[in-house]
Amino acid sequence: MPVDTKAATDRLMRFLAVEGVTGQEAAIGRELTAALKESGVPAKAIRLDDANTRIPVPTETGNLIVDLPGRGALHNQPRIMFMTHMDTVPLCAGAKPKKSGRKIVNEAKTALGGDNRCGCGVLVTLAAELAKQKLDHPPITLLFCVREESGLYGARHVKLDELGSPAMAFNYDGGSASNVIIGAVGADRWNVEIFGRASHAGVAPERGISSTMIMALALADVKAGGWFGKVVKGKSQGTSNVGPVTGGEGRPAGDATNVVTDYVHVRGESRSHDGKFFKEITKAYKAAFEKAAKKVTNAQGKSGKVKFKAETDYFPFRMKDNLPVVKRAVEAVSAVGGTPNVRTANGGLDANWMVRHGVPTVTFGAGQNEAHTIDEWINLDEYDRACALAVQLATMR
Template sequence: MYQVNRERLIQTFLELVQINSLSRDERNMADRLTRELQELGVEVVEDTAGEKVGGNAGNLICTLKGDASKPTILFTCHMDTVAPGLNIKPQLLEDRITSDGTTILGADDKAGVSGILEMVRTLKEQNLQHGTIVLFLTMGEETGLLGSRHADWEKLPKIDMGFAFDSNGPIGKVVTQAPAQERIEVTMHGKLAHAGVNPEAGINAINAASLAISRMKLGRINERTTANIGNFHGGDATNVVCDKVTIAAESRSLVLEELEAQTQHMVDAFQAAAAEYNTTCDVTVQRMYSNLNHDVESEVVQTAFKAVRSLGFEPSTMASGGGSDANVLNGMGIPTVNLAIGYEKIHTVSEFIRLNDLENGARLLVAMTQAVL
């Protein structure tokens, strides 16, 4: 049921992964997708997200008009990839596609993007009925969901439910839980002094910041919450007592109360250490995105389940430790789940996707358009 053109899909994927599109440099990818979608009769609008975050392309907000009496659904994938992702040379093997081992492959998320193009072609060729479909193709997802967080939301029509195609795992897995994230940026102040002549006159910001971190609960806090120190920078010379350290950290949790408690624990540790060293610290906390939490009986989950079952797969839910554009869409009031599309070992030079998973991901997109009729 819901067959797609496998060879065309594979060829599209091979072409797309060879388009350089690191985060904030998605221009060539956006132009290719704009051209192809417009040729298929899809309305394409590019927003100003790229301008807001220093990129050379915005998000593509694409509308394939359909039966207005049916729910309007949104599909989202991202156009950007991580490094090392320049000049990718995909290798087509008997049952899978890999890179040549020197770069990532870029199946995250060009498997999803290729599937979207094949889905539109299939709807047209097979004259399948559908409601209005919005394609939200984002820039900068790999660098903190920049595209979706800075989207021109007024350019989107009213959406009934959304589906991200951007998760690892076998076809049929539906991400119904994903954490909210807060970013913590700290500047620990100290006082300069000569480290050999009069160190007593100085206040070592490295010592103060290190004391704070040593007192923190970090890593896996429990099955719902994690925390991490991402970078720590300070000092220029060994003969100078360091007067400033900057730290970037994060906390994540499936439960907002636990997220806020973990973040406050980390902030308190920095402030207490600064007080003990008779100095100060500047702390800023930013909620990067909201959590994702859908009951299995919710309409958006049951719609995904219906589509999965129509292909002969058994659906199941899972929780993710990472955020995606689905988190942002949920935060904007659009019920959205994230669906697994089968890519493996993403963000490594060993990344690959099986040909059957690439095909079934595209079939699932088609099935989703029919599940809401």
């Protein structure tokens, strides 16, 4: 089915030029709203929800939701949803997109923002083509989520009844438009506060309790036990990582080399396709920090203390190949000239929460490459295919 690829690329370039790092999506939300109206979507069909009032970190705006009534022979079919996220990682701030042949590259030393301005371009192009070509389609919801990059918060806090209770959904967030992603890992996000005791490191180090040493012993224990990085325990597999190590918000871990460090804050994550196993990985970290705290004592016999907290960021899922949403996805990819690559993802997706909400959701790519790096670029051939795929998915009988 023909798509105006020049208009689709122009939209993508337009959206890439609008900064909108995670939590600061108001400007890109306004730009998407304007582009949707220009594409023929009535203003009354476009709205923001109040998910940002439920998200526990500062978020400028809610999710952007668009209602497209069904048309023609398909107007009474069950509602379907197309979704993407409108935030980027902070590394995208200051991006300068530039076309280079069949690629979009970046003139700035930042990430480009194809993740996920590509998805935004696909959804707006879908709305534009449905209106321009007056194509028959079922009722459709378009959902542009906030704060995907910092915890899938927009999808987590959306209300299902505000989406019109779709029967299935198609999410755009990945590399190739031929990828049919039907499952993804679950993850814990954990943090630990390590409390020691400050002392002059040259005059009386024995009076101190080093939080740094507690952390070092704990992480060495985790590594020795096989719980760091790629984790394989029998038939169970997962991953873990230790992220920022600080002395609290905006502070280094430790004040000076001549002071025994009394406080360290560590953040990390545990992932697995097995919903129980990523919890086991988290428990291994907790046990290691608690054990290490007891080992580090001062001359008076006092030991350090730890305060370990963990929260499930998202739950793993894997849909069956024979579900209607998967069959529709595979058929559509083939119809636009692709070879369906049915697979699972090792990263979290907004689809994790949509499936949790009860909406079976398949995820596709839209031409993004080297996301979250300064080498990021967009394959316009894949982007064009992703746009054509969306139209195919929306109009299949």
